[in-house]
Structures are given as C-alpha cells and as structure tokens.
Amino acid sequence: MILALFGKINQFIRLFRQRVINSCKNDWHAAVINSDRCHHYSLFKSLLNVEKYLTLDINIKYKIALARFRLANHKLNI
Secondary structure, eight states: OHHHHHHHHHHHHHHHHHHHHHHHHHHHHHHHHHHHHTTTHHHHHHSSSSSSHHSSSSHHHHHHHHHHHHTSSSOOOO
C-alpha cells in the first residue's frame, strides 16, 4: 500500500512540475509576443531554451556580442 501511494505521489509531482513549466513557458511567450520592445527579439526567439552559441567553446566576448545583438542591446547604427 505504501509503495502504491509513493508511486501516486511521484506521478503527481511529475505532472505538477510539467504543468508549472508549461505555464511559465506560455506566460513568457505571451509576454514576448505582446511587447513592443520585444518585436525584434520575437523574430528570432520562439522557444524558451538555452541557445546553442552559449554552450559552444568560444570566447566569452563573442557570446556577449551575440547575446547583445539578439536582445537589441548594442551600439550599431541601425
């Protein structure tokens, strides 16, 4: 009986965790889509995940430059 209860608790925790993650992703997506400041960002970023260039073994200054460009936080005259 205890093992069956333990299995149900684990199942509940997994389901609850997945629903919280989905809710956060949906809130993030809605905030990006509805924001005027994030228009450029929303053209490139559609999923809430870590970008591959951040995990590559490249110089940190290039990672920062790419991140700033993606967030429109740069000093380019555009």
